[in-house]
Amino acid sequence: MANKKVIVGLSGGVDSSVAAYLLIQQGYDVEAMFMQNWHDTTGTLHGDCPWKDDLTIAKLVAKQLNIPFHFIDLSADYRKKVVDYMFSEYEKGRTPNPDVLCNREIKFDAFLKACEDLGADYVATGHYCRKDSIMVNGVETHRLLAGSDPNKDQSYFLCQLSQKQLSKALFPIGHLLKPEVRDIAKQLNLPTADKKDSQGICFVGKVDLPVFLQQQLKAKKGDIIELPKDYKPTSSVIARRNDEAISSLGEDNANLRLLRFARNDGNGDGLTQLALPYSFSPTNGKVIGQHNGAHFYTVGQRKGLGIGGHIESLFVVGIDVESNLVYVGEGHEHAALNRPALFIKNNETHWIRPNLQMNADDERDYLVRIRYRQPLQKAKLICRTEGIYIVFDEPQRGITPGQFAAWYDGEELVGSGVING
């Protein structure tokens, strides 16, 4: 029986190098392919062109491991599927996650197809996550599992993959800890052994985001409005709640009491209200400075406002690209920065496990994260025809439209969706 053929996406980093080595050990027929997705240096810090170094190193690794090496230029796809999406999201005042898209559209789509054209059965990457397969009603079903290194788990970035994509994916280092991967690379004396971990947008590199975005989005001066410390969210059940009434409902958790209250809300739209982003108006606060364009900011952001004189740091609590306003609040605990719930539109939800997909009026408890490396949060998912509401046990700081919420059952990533608000 011929060995299964795997093509590794060799990036020039340690993780994919070790992944390639492990696949060889496992007896696969291994080849390597380096993908170039970006060659523009506009807005790049240090202005150099790191991908050339990466390519050289990737070639060295392939040579040392004695595997065939391929090169592919996917920058046209990358620009269309990832960079254009970034710009359009920022333009709408949302904060996109390019790396999630990069995995869905490039590594496990365009790149995968190129590998299949070369006769590959699988594509492998150096992601810190794991995969296994179970039978569900006689159908083989793949599960996406967190990487064993709790510090490096990258399953979040793969939260938009489909069963089909997963069926072709291998993650050879997902069961290892980062130091173990480094050790293997050192023992093999791989040129990547001591290479620093990459950072920044996966192929673009570390950029000065405002500069990068200004290629497409015009700078436009506007007001920064500070909401007072005693700000109370308006136009939501939160404002209308009567604390005594809620506490008498008998739930021991404040957010779940809110949820009970929302459900009993006379207007029948309590849940919607609970998950609604706070809507701010200039009359809620006062102008304390100027910014260069509301779409360059993101909810939860602390740096880059350039306004001092406060006891605690200012955080962006909301942006309004229509009126070009940035709303800020002082301190982590500011009421406007913390919310009990969020909403994901029906057509922006994605289930890695189709058989676990929720239907209208289903409710389920999951562990949720709303950004990379955030500790998993207990939450209740409530499905309605319009989409999924996620009500957290604890209020969440910096719920950011455009980012992905990913829900887990233990270590398995079950589904994800774009945070609508």
Next chain:
RNA sequence: UGACCUAUGGUGUAAUGGUAGCACAACAGAUUUUGGUUCUGUUUGUCUAGGUUCGAAUCCUGGUAGGUCAA
């Protein structure tokens, strides 16, 4: 234009006449394959001109600027 008050880094503030400190911002490094968060570190100041004093941010005088009350 009459009286009174104030003037300290980029911002907000602290210092019985005795080494100008804190917070925020900014910058740098660490962490992080998104945005961003978090941690560590660094830089920057007594409005101006005189005077009193061993010694002035502090006391005195003039100037300048801002504010409050006065029509």
